[in-house]
Amino acid sequence: MDFELSKEHKDIINAAREFAVGEFTDRAQELDRDETFDPELWKKACELGFVGMYIPEEYGGSGMGLLECSLVMEEFWAVDAGIGAAVVAPIFGADIINLYGTEQQKKKYLSPLAEGRAIMGAAITEPDAGSDVTAATTTAVKDGEDYIINGSKMFITNGSIADFIIVFCQTDPENPDRHRRHSWIVVETDTEGFEANKLHGKLGIRACDTAELSFSNVRVPVGNLVGKEGAGFKELMVFFDMSRIVVAAMGVGIARAALEESIKHTKKRRQFGMPLATFQITQFKLAEMATKIKAARNLYYEAAWKADNGMLDPELVAMAKWYAGKTAVQCADEALQMHGGYGFLDEYKVQRLYRDAKIVEIYEGTTEIEKLIIARGLLK
């Protein structure tokens, strides 16, 4: 067993940190306040290879593993979650094309994503189908050489700025097995009948676009089907098992930032004639945060390492995602508490951390769903 990251990994971490500190720090408060996505930051991240890391080299990416992508996300989220999400989410869903798409689809869709020429989204959630994805009722009905898509999707990252969206549709609604009813279909967003409305007023990751979508008789060629018809649910579970590892790294990034801010503040802030950091209760808080962060990081490292070595482990991934979310929320809460009233102000980073942390417990499988996956593994 070897707990040391390689020199290449350390170089990736340093490059990601340098980029994020240099590019995100001064923009974070403004982009959060204005709920704005900055395409220039995304382009720069593409040029430096951070966006296409996981896309294979033959399609313009650098063909790295989930561990490398996760290391980058921890660094990005430690500087700013909203911008960190916004610059990398333009490829959210690319794994589905990479794993299940045809050669032609990979060439058509993956290269523009890696090179910063296109933005995509992955639309699963619906107004009445969240945790239970099998309840998704957006339909794709075959009509000659086309599918006709009708329905609506909710909370779709990049929904209002994407060039194309991979949509989780019902292609076989009558199938008695609800796990065989769905398929993935790519919809280009300039297709007639497609509409997106940006959602405003999010609690956190406000620099990252989120939208609701509607599909009204959207006609796409049958060639836009990605993967096997009826295998969408199974393919989604594999996709989530990969993407949740990266989300766990996001949570660790937030938690780490909360610890860093707390150390800085409690060393400087004096009450009762001495720095807050000299009080044992403060020290206990810092010690607990550091320990939880280390445990959460080790979980995502192991989950990523296993996935990269062909041993994708859904229960371990669920543990990593759940524990990272909990750690992010708890550390952000403690950090704000240690900042007292100052933490309540938006000019202090801890306020943003406190708001951003919560998303790790919600998207790509809530805390409760992750625990159900862990328990299912224990009881099977």
Ligand SMILES: Cc1cc2nc3c(=O)[nH]c(=O)nc-3n(C[C@H](O)[C@H](O)[C@H](O)COP(=O)(O)OP(=O)(O)OC[C@H]3O[C@@H](n4cnc5c(N)ncnc54)[C@H](O)[C@@H]3O)c2cc1C
């Ligand atoms: C900012 C943001 C970005 C997002 N991006 C995307 C995206 O790009 N694409 C996409 O498809 N979706 C996206 N989502 C949607 C996200 O994945 C869902 O919000 C999430 O899966 C939960 O679904 P829901 O909101 O419908 O909650 P619900 O499923 O209604 O859950 C509500 C509560 O009930 C609990 N619950 C549900 N079922 C059970 C159960 N069986 N046992 C115990 N508790 C249960 C949940 O854990 C939760 O606490 C995004 C959401 C947000 C907020």
